[in-house]
Amino acid sequence: MITAMALGGYAALVGTAMPPLLSRARWTHRAPVLAVLAWQGLMVTFIVATALTVYHLALTEQHVHEGFLGLLSVCGLAADAPVTESAPTPRDALALSAPAVIVLLPLGWFVLCTWRARRARQRHLDMLALIGEPAPGYDATVVDHGAPAVYCLPGRRRRVVITRGALDVLSDAQMRAVLEHERAHIESRHHLLHLLVDAFSRAFPGLPLARHAKEQITLLVEMIADDRVLRSHSRDALATAMCEVAAGQTPQGTLGAAGPGALIRLRRVLTPQPRPHRVTWLGVVAASTAAPLLPLLVACGP
Amino acid sequence: MVRQLGELEAEIMHRLWAWGRPATARDVLVDLSKERPIAYSTVKTVADILHSKGMLKRHKEGRAWVYEPTCTRQQYTASRMQEALGGNPDPVGTLVSFIEQITPEEADALRSALRAAKKRSDA
Numbered sequence: 001m002i003t004a005m006a007l008g009g010y011a012a013l014v015g016t017a018m019p020p021l022l023s024r025a026r027w028t029h030r031a032p033v034l035a036v037l038a039w040q041g042l043m044v045t046f047i048v049a050t051a052l053t054v055y056h057l058a059l060t061e062q063h064v065h066e067g068f069l070g071l072l073s074v075c076g077l078a079a080d081a082p083v084t085e086s087a088p089t090p091r092d093a094l095a096l097s098a099p100a101v102i103v104l105l106p107l108g109w110f111v112l113c114t115w116r117a118r119r120a121r122q123r124h125l126d127m128l129a130l131i132g133e134p135a136p137g138y139d140a141t142v143v144d145h146g147a148p149a150v151y152c153l154p155g156r157r158r159r160v161v162i163t164r165g166a167l168d169v170l171s172d173a174q175m176r177a178v179l180e181h182e183r184a185h186i187e188s189r190h191h192l193l194h195l196l197v198d199a200f201s202r203a204f205p206g207l208p209l210a211r212h213a214k215e216q217i218t219l220l221v222e223m224i225a226d227d228r229v230l231r232s233h234s235r236d237a238l239a240t241a242m243c244e245v246a247a248g249q250t251p252q253g254t255l256g257a258a259g260p261g262a263l264i265r266l267r268r269v270l271t272p273q274p275r276p277h278r279v280t281w282l283g284v285v286a287a288s289t290a291a292p293l294l295p296l297l298v299a300c301g302p
Numbered sequence: 303m304v305r306q307l308g309e310l311e312a313e314i315m316h317r318l319w320a321w322g323r324p325a326t327a328r329d330v331l332v333d334l335s336k337e338r339p340i341a342y343s344t345v346k347t348v349a350d351i352l353h354s355k356g357m358l359k360r361h362k363e364g365r366a367w368v369y370e371p372t373c374t375r376q377q378y379t380a381s382r383m384q385e386a387l388g389g390n391p392d393p394v395g396t397l398v399s400f401i402e403q404i405t406p407e408e409a410d411a412l413r414s415a416l417r418a419a420k421k422r423s424d425a
Contacts, residue, residue: 117395124386124397129312131379144376145383150400161397163383178400191395198394222401236420243416246401247409262404266412270419 004056007295011049014042014291015204019212027276028216029268032223034276034284036193039213039220041288043200046209047106049295051099056299058095110199117195121153128161135162138179142167148248152182154191169248174241177233184228190221219261226269239269310348315357315371324370326363 019042022028028035128141135142140160148165152158160182162175170178185191197217201210229238246262314330327346334340349369352358357378358369373381386397404412 113394120396126308126311127382127386129308130315131375131382143383144379146380147383147387149383149387151387151397153397154395181400182398185398191398194398195395239416239419242401243409243412246404246412262401262408263411263415265401266415270415 001056001060003298004053004060006298007049007053007056010295010298011046011053014046014049015207015209018042019209023212023216027280028220029223029264030273031276031281031284032220032227034281036217036220036224037288038284039197039217041291042209043197043213045291045295046204046207047103048292051102052295052299054102055095055099058098106199106203109202110195113195113199113202117191118155121155121157124153125157125159128159132161135167137172138162138175140179148245150178150182150245152186154186154189158186160186165248166245169244170241171237173234173237174244177229177237178241178245180229180233181225181238184225185221188224188228190225193217193221219264222261222265223268226265230269235269235272239266242266242269310344311352311357314345314348314352315375318358318369318371319375324361324368326366326368328366330369 022035022038022042025035028038128143132141132143134140138160140162143161143163145163146165147163148169149163150160150166152160160179162179166178167175194217197210197214201207201214204210226238242262242265313334317330317333318325327342327349330349331340331342331345334345349358349360349367353360353369356372359372360367360369362368371378387399387403
């Protein structure tokens with residue numbers, strides 16, 4: 001019971017107390033790749049800790065010693081433990097299936113969301129066949145639409161789409177910077193990160209970790225793509241392009257939920273940021289790796 | 303197969319939009335056959351699909367159905383792009399925008415941040 005409480009406390013810490021702290025941390029915007037790793041570490045840790053908590057609760061419910069041996073063999077620690085004669089009871093099945101649900105829930109959502117996104121992309125590609133044309137001079141599809149916009153369709157039949165409005169307001173250098181940004185998304189498969197965090201927040205709706213992770217990863221992924229652009233393009237070209245595109249497509253109606261993301265990105269692009277100290281790097285990588293393993297040690301340890 | 307159907311839909315719509323007049327499936331067939339051999343029944347089927355999707359309207363002239371687009375290419379583009387870009391693109395992972403939509407106030411804040419930075423670098 002004490003183990004279950006310890007694990008539950010750990011899950012609560014990771015699921016509710018840690019996210020606001022990581023959201024506010026200063027180093028994250030200076031090392032977005034590292035920050036994405038840290039958020040993923042928290043999400044994995046939450047799943048592991050919650051699954052083990054549920055498992056322990058189910059065991060406590062049973063007051064059965066077999067369950068403990070079962071757990072040991074699950075952890076690979078009691079491979080040579082005497083095999084119990086009795087066939088698995090429905091209660092054993094419950095003890096194993098409850099934590100399995102915790103793990104399978106986000107996975108199931110991920111599969112479903114991926115499938116939906118693929119279908120939506122397919123529909124969008126069909127639409128582009130109707131209204132899109134190859135952009136002169138760029139490796140992109142241009143659509144005759146007045147509002148400036150640039151986006152990419154990731155996946156197997158990847159494509160970058162620009163509107164005529166974007167062609168009108170952006171100079172050649174600015175357009176090339178924007179296209180590089182989109183290519184970074186496609187090549188680094190950022191849509192998978194979006195899908196993962198979306199699946200997580202659908203599996204655990206209302207969890208602070210889900211809300212913060214979704215918000216932050218969306219922004220961090222943009223920063224990663226911005227950084228890629230700055231390797232080969234000027235800060236000025238990217239920053240001006242951001243202003244032009246963002247200002248041109250001012251919403252018709254309900255939007256404005258975008259928040260300060262665009263402004264944060266612009267300030268970041270304009271002012272060169274020192275990369276975090278190597279110790280920070282090592283610390284975050286070590287913590288992100290250790291955090292999901294800790295509950296396993298607690299649950300399976302002596 | 304589905305892919306090819308989609309492409310044929312696009313080819314038919316392109317022609318009807320470009321011609322700017324109602325046309326029969328046979329008119330389209332004649333034009334398409336200049337590029338590759340294609341069966342009348344295929345063209346007719348896809349035209350009917352476009353009709354059921356609401357992209358084409360049709361009426362009878364004599365014994366043949368005459369088709370024409372329900373809206374211009376510009377109207378179609380505008381409505382579909384507003385749908386694709388407006389609000390939150392649903393579902394997640396469909397398309398990734400360069401920058402999200404912002405309010406006019408935020409746009410002003412962006413511009414002044416850019417101006418301030420340029421002044422700094424000029425000074």
